[in-house]
Amino acid sequence: MDLSLLRVELCVAVWIFVLLAADVFLAPAKKEGLSWLALAGIGIALVVSLQPLPIGPAPTGLFALDGVSHYFKPLFLATAAAVILMTQAFRPQMPQHPGPFYVLLFTSVLGALILSSIQDLILLFLGLELLTFSLYIMAAYLKTDGRSVEAGMKYLILGSVSSALLVYGIALLYGAVGDTSFAAIRAFLASGELTLAAQTGILLVLAGLGFKLAAVPFQLWLPDVYEGAPAPVVAFLAVGSKMAGAVALMRLLFLALAPIQPWWSPILASLSVLTLLYGNLGALGQRNLKRLLGYSSIGHAGYLLMGFAVGTLDSARAVAFYLLAYLVSTLAVFLIVCAATDELGGDDLDHYAGLSRRSPGLAAAFFIALLSLAGVPPLAGFVGKLLVLMSAVAADRLWLAGIGAVNVAISLYYYLMVVKRMYVDAPPSPSPVRVPAASLLALGALILLILGIGICQAPFLSRINLALIF
Amino acid sequence: MVTVTHYVVASAALFCIGLAGVMSRRNVLMILLCVELMLNAANLLFVAYSKAWGNLHGQMIVFFVITVAAAEVTVGLAIAILMMRQRNTLDADAVQSMKW
Numbered sequence: 015m016d017l018s019l020l021r022v023e024l025c026v027a028v029w030i031f032v033l034l035a036a037d038v039f040l041a042p043a044k045k046e047g048l049s050w051l052a053l054a055g056i057g058i059a060l061v062v063s064l065q066p067l068p069i070g071p072a073p074t075g076l077f078a079l080d081g082v083s084h085y086f087k088p089l090f091l092a093t094a095a096a097v098i099l100m101t102q103a104f105r106p107q108m109p110q111h112p113g114p115f116y117v118l119l120f121t122s123v124l125g126a127l128i129l130s131s132i133q134d135l136i137l138l139f140l141g142l143e144l145l146t147f148s149l150y151i152m153a154a155y156l157k158t159d160g161r162s163v164e165a166g167m168k169y170l171i172l173g174s175v176s177s178a179l180l181v182y183g184i185a186l187l188y189g190a191v192g193d194t195s196f197a198a199i200r201a202f203l204a205s206g207e208l209t210l211a212a213q214t215g216i217l218l219v220l221a222g223l224g225f226k227l228a229a230v231p232f233q234l235w236l237p238d239v240y241e242g243a244p245a246p247v248v249a250f251l252a253v254g255s256k257m258a259g260a261v262a263l264m265r266l267l268f269l270a271l272a273p274i275q276p277w278w279s280p281i282l283a284s285l286s287v288l289t290l291l292y293g294n295l296g297a298l299g300q301r302n303l304k305r306l307l308g309y310s311s312i313g314h315a316g317y318l319l320m321g322f323a324v325g326t327l328d329s330a331r332a333v334a335f336y337l338l339a340y341l342v343s344t345l346a347v348f349l350i351v352c353a354a355t356d357e358l359g360g361d362d363l364d365h366y367a368g369l370s371r372r373s374p375g376l377a378a379a380f381f382i383a384l385l386s387l388a389g390v391p392p393l394a395g396f397v398g399k400l401l402v403l404m405s406a407v408a409a410d411r412l413w414l415a416g417i418g419a420v421n422v423a424i425s426l427y428y429y430l431m432v433v434k435r436m437y438v439d440a441p442p443s444p445s446p447v448r449v450p451a452a453s454l455l456a457l458g459a460l461i462l463l464i465l466g467i468g469i470c471q472a473p474f475l476s477r478i479n480l481a482l483i484f
Numbered sequence: 485m486v487t488v489t490h491y492v493v494a495s496a497a498l499f500c501i502g503l504a505g506v507m508s509r510r511n512v513l514m515i516l517l518c519v520e521l522m523l524n525a526a527n528l529l530f531v532a533y534s535k536a537w538g539n540l541h542g543q544m545i546v547f548f549v550i551t552v553a554a555a556e557v558t559v560g561l562a563i564a565i566l567m568m569r570q571r572n573t574l575d576a577d578a579v580q581s582m583k584w
Contacts, residue, residue, distance in 0.1 A: 136545055143552045147559055154563050163566045164579045171515055174556050175506055178522035182499055185529035192537040238582045
């Protein structure tokens with residue numbers, strides 16, 4: 015057993031105990047410092063995760079530290095760092111005791127880190143549950159706010175049903191194959207015919223992952239949870255949890271289910287179309303910004319599924335790039351939402367009216383981040399969408415690419431409606447919105463990244479091409 | 485003679501009962517209980533297949549599933565208590581301050 019493969023996970027796990035101990039021994043007045051302690055832990059793990067990969071034979075067993083996980087682990091940690099900064103900006107709304115919140119954030123990051131390295135269905139189940147359980151509690155963290163508890167309840171009920179589907183699917187696959195490792199499943203699928211039990215099992219496992227990605231028909235929980243849960247938690251749901259689901263699905267499809275690609279490709283393609291249309295059409299009439307972002311995040315899951323449905327190495331790389339672009343844009347949006355919610359008095363679209371006259375800089379950053387989510391050149395989101403659509407065209411899925419392109423236009427409409435509120439409508443009060451310095455710094459860095467990734471993609475693409483080899 | 489098929493049928497029946505319960509029951513506690521039924525259906529399947537294949541993978545997974553199920557109920561009950569304090573009901577239909 016080589017513990018150095020687990021170095022990032024061990025860092026995060028040790029820091030969970032450091033945070034717990036600090037929460038116990040710190041005086042209540044000094045608990046504000048916990049967020050900096052949490053940031054320090056993420057920083058250490060980030061440095062460790064950026065160390066070069068050990069050179070050796072292809073890893074086997076439950077857990078692998080390979081190119082894919084090496085690419086995604088720093089992204090999960092960066093997301094966690096941004097979420098911690100968001101909790102600082104969101105402080106007025108948060109309860110007095112921040113300690114357990116950071117511990118839960120760390121356990122859920124641990125789950126995401128594990129998911130990026132899975133080689134076995136057991137670890138898929140455990141990583142997914144570690145990630146999700148922490149999020150149930152975090153979604154309901156504002157104990158006195160009815161909407162937060164409601165969000166936690168809905169997330170818990172639908173989440174536990176989907177995890178039951180996942181476990182049953184794993185059981186059926188185990189029955190068909192006699193083992194749960196990706197390698198054994200791949201060998202089984204390559205040699206024999208696809209039995210009904212194996213098909214059902216794979217479909218149920220895909221359903222469990224579809225819940226994490228928020229793909230139709232497992233998206234029902236998402237708008238309510240996004241609207242009700244605290245904004246920093248929604249940011250982690252939108253980025254960390256979705257990315258973890260996408261990485262797990264990528265590993266499952268390309269490592270275990272590769273031999274039966276002609277079987278799953280049309281299934282994922284039809285789900286992708288439904289998800290795109292549901293998310294983007296649902297977002298059109300929304301009045302709450304977080305709810306609108308929820309529908310838009312369903313739409314983004316559609317693009318991820320499109321990349322998976324195409325099923326080529328190029329499309330997997332396009333998905334990896336898409337996730338990077340989605341990460342920087344979504345985190346920028348949520349940093350603004352978290353910082354502004356308290357001063358604006360809420361997160362309805364009406365609250366954002368005239369933001370450009372109150373805080374021109376903040377409104378401009380919001381503008382750029384939203385356009386990147388919509389996929390406007392020369393921003394990061396544009397390149398992500400372009401790569402996914404091009405990989406679909408290259409694989410002769412013109413109709414899929416066409417539907418994707420139409421959805422870009424639909425999504426542009428509702429993102430621009432938000433922009434219109436900020437720039438055209440009159441503000442309810444002229445006072446500028448104050449944002450903590452650390453959040454402002456992070457926001458600036460994210461906006462620079464949105465522009466940088468969009469204009470100069472080459473270093474990011476070459477990094478992805480080196481990392482993603484199946 | 486009880487074969488694997490018998491276990492598969494029994495577990496499928498358990499799973500479907502659980503799923504039907506989740507869909508039809510409105511009380512949060514009953515929904516959690518039905519999810520437990522679905523998880524235990526999977527456990528039964530794991531153990532049966534473990535015997536049939538003659539390896540211990542399935543039995544090992546069962547321990548993980550039991551642990552995870554316990555954690556799930558703990559979180560579920562905690563949130564149910566919060567809901568009870570706020571709304572004085574455990575009816576899932578009452579949880580709709582946001583539109584579905």
